[in-house]
Each structure stands twice: as structure tokens, then as C-alpha cells.
Amino acid sequence: MLHFELVTPEKLVRSESVYMVTVPGTEGDFGVLEGHAPFMSTIRDGDVLIQRSEKGEAERIAIRGGFAEVTAKGLTILAEQAG
Template identity: 80%
Template sequence: MPLHFELVTPEKLLRSEEVHMVTVPGTEGDFAVLEGHAPFMSTIRDGQLLVQRTAGGAPEPIAIRGGFAEVSDKGLTVLAEHAD
């Protein structure tokens, strides 16, 4: 099953899609999220989200600054202060 991923900035919803895995630059270190991950919240540091659309697919980097990530039974939501 795919992971539902949303990337949100104060201005707008940038992404809402089904992906295989997302690697997030957490303040305590990078962490990867797959479908079925336990509920979790983390602040994020400036860095790159790595979005892997399919298993074995090349990750797509998205530069982000600040914010937090929430993993819930609905998927992963990244609320970033800024994203490119």
C-alpha cells in the first residue's frame, strides 16, 4: 500500500500524493516514513525531503526550511515554513 504524503506551507498545499517512502530531515536526525509507520511527530531542520514515488525509484529532493512533520494513520504531513 502507498503512503499518503502532503507537503504544506503557510501559503498553500504543495503536494498531496501517494508515494512509497519519504525521508525527512528531523532535528534529531533524518527519518524515513513508509505506509504503516507508527504515529510520530518531529520538528524539522532545513534540508531536503527525499520523496520516493515507487520502491526502487530514484528519490526526488525537495528543499525545505523549518516546520514539523506528523505521521498519523492518515499518512505523513510535512508543514514547512518554506519549500522550493
Template identity: 75%
Template sequence: MALHFELVTPERLLRSDEVYMVVVPGTEGDFGVLEGHAPFMSTIRDGALSIYASANAQPETIAIEGGFAEVSATGLTVLAERAG
């Protein structure tokens, strides 16, 4: 099973993938999201988003600045002010 992940900025959709796990820099601390995670929302701080394509993969990191993360039944959406 895979987690549906989307990374969105005000300008455009940057990424829409099926991944194993994403670690998000939340304002209350980093949190990891896997398929089936309980729904919730969090603000995010400036930091690195770590995307794991599979369980044993090295993470791909993307720098993000501010925004929100929403975990729902359909997956994880990160709405970042900036990403790159």
C-alpha cells in the same frame, strides 16, 4: 500499498500524493516514513525532503526550511516554513 503524503507551507498545499517512502530531515536526524509507520511528531531542520515514488525509484528532492512533520494513521504531513 502506498503512503499518503502532503507537503504544506503557510501559503498553500504544495503536494498531495500517494508515494512509497519519504525521508524527512528531522532535528534529531533524518527519518524515513513508509505506509503503516507508527504515529509521531517531529520538528524538522533545513534540508532536503526525499520522496520515493516506488521502491526502486530515484528520489525527488525538495528543499525545505523549518517546520513540523506529523505521521498519523492517514499518512505523513510535512508543515514547512518554506519549500521549493
């Protein structure tokens, strides 16, 4: 499972283990699974799609601006606004 955190300047919005997260990057959407290579991207306004299981329906969270970073520990999204 992928460790995923969604953080805004005000609070930690999410911190959980999920199957996959799709992020609205400024160069296009990208999906992150467990074991993804280290990566950093700016993000555009849009929806983060969170899948808790491989066949599960994605939950959408609207975000505005920020950065996404993939490390060996997982995916962290630092968004200007979320929700």
C-alpha cells in the same frame, strides 16, 4: 502506498501517494513508509526525499523549518518554506 502532504503557510505544495519519504528531522533524518507508527518531529532546513516506488530515484524538495506528523492517514509536513 503512503499518503504524503507538504504544506507551507502559502499553499499545498504536494498531496500524493508515494512509497517512502525521508525527512530532515532535528534529531536526524527519518524515513516514513506506509503503516509507520504515529510520530511527530520538528524538522531542520534540508531536503525532503520522495520515492514514488521502491526502486525509484528520490525527488528532492528543499524545505526550511517546521513540523512533520505521521498519523494513520499518512505523513504531513508543515514547512515554513518549500521549493
